[in-house]
Amino acid sequence: MSEPDPESGTTSPIDEEALAEAYNRALALEKAGDLDAAAAAYREVLALDPADHGGAAVRLASMGRGETPARASEAYVATLFDQHAGAFESILVDQLGYDVPALTRRALDEVAPGPFSRMLDLGCGTGLAGEILRDIADHITGIDLSETMIEVTDEKEVYDALYVGDAVDFLHHADVEPFDLITATDVLPYLGDLDAFFAGAAELSVDGAVLAFSSETLPDEVLAGRAFMVGPHQRFAHSESYLAEMLARHGFAGLAIGGIVVRHEMGKPVPGHLVIARRKPAD
Ligand SMILES: C[S@@+](CC[C@H](N)C(=O)[O-])C[C@H]1O[C@@H](n2cnc3c(N)ncnc32)[C@H](O)[C@@H]1O
Structure with a gap:
């Protein structure tokens, strides 16, 4: 996966390993009820993947820890429904x-x-x-x-x-x-x-x-x-x-x-x- 760099117009690769680690940590913390720590981890996720394939922005908002975004990101919706299309x-x-x-x-x-x-x-x-x-x-x-x-x-x-x-x-x-x-x-x-x-x-x-x-x-x-x-x-x-x-x-x-x-x-x-x-x- 790569993200367009708005300044140079080139794409910089996402650190998939760091992203998966931060996202899984965020989910686990959210599940455990430690919402402040979960929110910090979701912010890390967003910094690693600004297009937000994992829906970190809506997760932050649903926990009451972030601004309400204007919409779910395109990358998140596409990823979510690509995963669920078969079932x-x-x-x-x-x-x-x-x-x-x-x-x-x-x-x-x-x-x-x-x-x-x-x-x-x-x-x-x-x-x-x-x-x-x-x-x-x-x-x-x-x-x-x-x-x-x-x-x-x-x-x-x-x-x-x-x-x-x-x-x-x-x-x-x-x-x-x-x-x-x-x-x-x-x-x-x-x-x-x-x-x-x-x-x-x-x-x-x-x-x-x-x-x-x-x-x-x-x-x-x-x-x-x-x-x-x-x-x-x-x-x-x-x-x-x-x-x-x-x-x-x-x-x-x-x-x-x-x-x-x-x-x-x-x-x-x-x-x-x-x-x-x-x-x-x-x-
Ligand atoms: C819950 S499904 C409903 C599908 C269908 N309309 C139905 O009633 O069975 C939501 C669908 O909307 C699509 N979707 C959500 N936001 C969209 C957007 N901004 N543009 C295009 N498709 C979108 C998703 O990819 C998904 O296929």
């Missing part, structure tokens, strides 16, 4: 009861049944949303940071176009026709600040396009007035009022917004929101 559906769907693509289909059927000409599935993962929405979308594009997840999706032959890359970057820079359905099921937990996400969704959608997404949340007393924070499992939780603010700011009208159980974690339901919104015509 993703058996773990998330079969063991953790993840059902958001089906909930999205049901909600769309109720408030915005389509059909749609061009669907964009952001953070498509293994293609569960594409599979369940295939019959109401003529053309489906998927994008995901994890190349291995995209490979699994590709084998299913459900999507018409697939890209490996960052969803927010795609929304702002992709040279493609706009979409009339944009989905993002269980992707917001890897994005904290959603301003660029919603601005991009507005940019790459036609008037009247439908935006369907899910989020995770935490009780009001934990969020304590924050728009978003990193929760105990290193994923971002967003407040419902922040989602509503983002929709309004970027020209989307909410068609349905409701509480859901996103999945189970250690036997407990993980609460979230499912939102279906429509882009208002541009002024």
